[in-house]
Amino acid sequence: MKNEKxxxxxxxxxxxxxxxxxxxxxxxxxxxxxxxYVSYVEMVSDLIIGKEIVSTGMTGEVERCxxxxxxxxxxxxxxxxxxxxxxxxxMAGLLFELLENDDSAIEIEVVSGVTAASSAAAVLGAPLMNxxxxxxxxxxxxxxxxxxxxxxxxxxxxLVCALYNPASRRRxxxxxxxxxxxxxxxxxxxxxxxxxxxxxxxxxVWMGRISDFPVERADMSTVVIIGNSHTEIIDGRMVTKRGxxx
Amino acid sequence: MKNEKxxxxxxxxxxxxxxxxxxxxxxxxxxxxxxxYVSYVEMVSDLIIGKEIVSTGMTGEVERCxxxxxxxxxxxxxxxxxxxxxxxxxMAGLLFELLENDDSAIEIEVVSGVTAASSAAAVLGAPLMNxxxxxxxxxxxxxxxxxxxxxxxxxxxxLVCALYNPASRRRxxxxxxxxxxxxxxxxxxxxxxxxxxxxxxxxxVWMGRISDFPVERADMSTVVIIGNSHTEIIDGRMVTKRGxxx
Numbered sequence: 001m002k003n004e005k006x007x008x009x010x011x012x013x014x015x016x017x018x019x020x021x022x023x024x025x026x027x028x029x030x031x032x033x034x035x036x037y038v039s040y041v042e043m044v045s046d047l048i049i050g051k052e053i054v055s056t057g058m059t060g061e062v063e064r065c066x067x068x069x070x071x072x073x074x075x076x077x078x079x080x081x082x083x084x085x086x087x088x089x090x091m092a093g094l095l096f097e098l099l100e101n102d103d104s105a106i107e108i109e110v111v112s113g114v115t116a117a118s119s120a121a122a123v124l125g126a127p128l129m130n131x132x133x134x135x136x137x138x139x140x141x142x143x144x145x146x147x148x149x150x151x152x153x154x155x156x157x158x159l160v161c162a163l164y165n166p167a168s169r170r171r172x173x174x175x176x177x178x179x180x181x182x183x184x185x186x187x188x189x190x191x192x193x194x195x196x197x198x199x200x201x202x203x204x205v206w207m208g209r210i211s212d213f214p215v216e217r218a219d220m221s222t223v224v225i226i227g228n229s230h231t232e233i234i235d236g237r238m239v240t241k242r243g244x245x246x
Numbered sequence: 247m248k249n250e251k252x253x254x255x256x257x258x259x260x261x262x263x264x265x266x267x268x269x270x271x272x273x274x275x276x277x278x279x280x281x282x283y284v285s286y287v288e289m290v291s292d293l294i295i296g297k298e299i300v301s302t303g304m305t306g307e308v309e310r311c312x313x314x315x316x317x318x319x320x321x322x323x324x325x326x327x328x329x330x331x332x333x334x335x336x337m338a339g340l341l342f343e344l345l346e347n348d349d350s351a352i353e354i355e356v357v358s359g360v361t362a363a364s365s366a367a368a369v370l371g372a373p374l375m376n377x378x379x380x381x382x383x384x385x386x387x388x389x390x391x392x393x394x395x396x397x398x399x400x401x402x403x404x405l406v407c408a409l410y411n412p413a414s415r416r417r418x419x420x421x422x423x424x425x426x427x428x429x430x431x432x433x434x435x436x437x438x439x440x441x442x443x444x445x446x447x448x449x450x451v452w453m454g455r456i457s458d459f460p461v462e463r464a465d466m467s468t469v470v471i472i473g474n475s476h477t478e479i480i481d482g483r484m485v486t487k488r489g490x491x492x
């Protein structure tokens with residue numbers, strides 16, 4: 001970047017170096033300061049030796065963006081990291097919002113990454129082969145009422161659906177609501193899948209009929225993918241058929 | 247992979263080595279045969295020197311999958327490449343469909359990549375920061391009627407929308423339909439953007455109000471992103487606000 005004051009918002013993918021793009025690795029390696037949620041910082045630990053690290057807990061997003069802006073204003077090269085793609089439920093948008101009325105002329109570059117829906121889909125098979133929606137079930141930023149309306153609209157339109165943040169320890173009701181709504185619209189045999197910690201050693205996979213969904217296993221590290229009416233399990237993999245004539 | 251007969255379906259990202267994951271590069275480099283659409287093969291030309299290459303034109307998807315299966319059945323290591331993420335409108339699903347009733351025990355591994363919506367979003371700013379839908383406007387595999395219904399459902403639900411394959415030389419009517427429908431539901435000042443050849447040297451970017459959308463510039467190398475009611479242009483970047491209290 002040409003600007004002296006800049007922040008790169010970097011998507012690090014699912015959390016292993018095999019899925020971190022060279023552009024993301026370079027953005028982190030060439031920075032002076034790395035800011036991120038503590039677990040994400042650990043995922044890139046081999047790239048950040050000798051750098052200043054600012055890591056905060058799960059709900060410290062605003063704090064992290066402010067720290068990134070403060071360092072950038074001092075002329076230091078900052079990498080603000082997100083898991084998956086920084087532009088999908090990541091840190092990029094918040095940083096733009098925070099700097100909207102800022103006059104320090106900090107340039108923001110977004111470095112894309114492999115988003116969690118892609119990582120989970122690859123593990124399951126090929127469930128995202130036709131039109132799909134990506135919904136977050138976290139009601140921290142979006143009212144539960146709006147989330148329920150979107151689930152209803154998506155399930156009625158026969159879109160495949162990737163659910164991010166399907167459940168937390170505290171928040172357990174929206175996932176059962178979503179599963180019920182999809183089963184209502186598409187039937188109890190609807191194929192769906194779930195991947196926890198995609199691509200990491202701790203990866204867990206489930207796929208099957210929506211009526212058998214193990215809802216208690218879903219947490220914040222899980223992506224749930226709900227099939228459409230053409231999704232099947234083929235040789236143990238979840239595949240949404242597109243209708244090729246073979 | 248442990249199986250002797252295997253195909254890796256590899257997403258190469260937007261088309262530059264900077265956005266190709268190490269897992270994807272390794273899958274291509276360790277293969278004997280690389281199968282892909284001719285333009286995608288050119289994008290990874292530095293990884294495939296000395297390998298057998300099978301490349302076909304735009305509509306040769308079935309032919310490419312059959313070629314990949316034939317080579318794998320002979321015990322050769324095959325990389326079947328797609329641009330973006332192989333699991334999102336890519337080759338992964340078709341390959342599973344093709345091998346559904348095949349008894350040659352070919353193992354399929356999907357190697358995820360950065361999908362076109364992520365690449366386009368990073369160039370525009372942060373438009374995918376809230377729930378979104380990904381729709382393809384190509385009516386080759388999905389009837390235009392169904393596409394129109396999905397556009398209507400998504401626009402009514404205030405989801406951000408990424409449109410893949412928005413128009414081809416032959417197919418020019420679904421994009422104007424979609425723009426009209428979104429403008430109807432969200433107003434003529436709705437913010438949207440368009441990126442052609444994201445991350446490549448030939449990259450072209452447009453963002454503005456939906457009523458000014460330069461529909462004639464959209465083609466098969468373009469991704470269009472339609473904002474939701476909270477999408478704004480902040481300092482020349484397209485950002486979907488999530489409602490943080492700053």
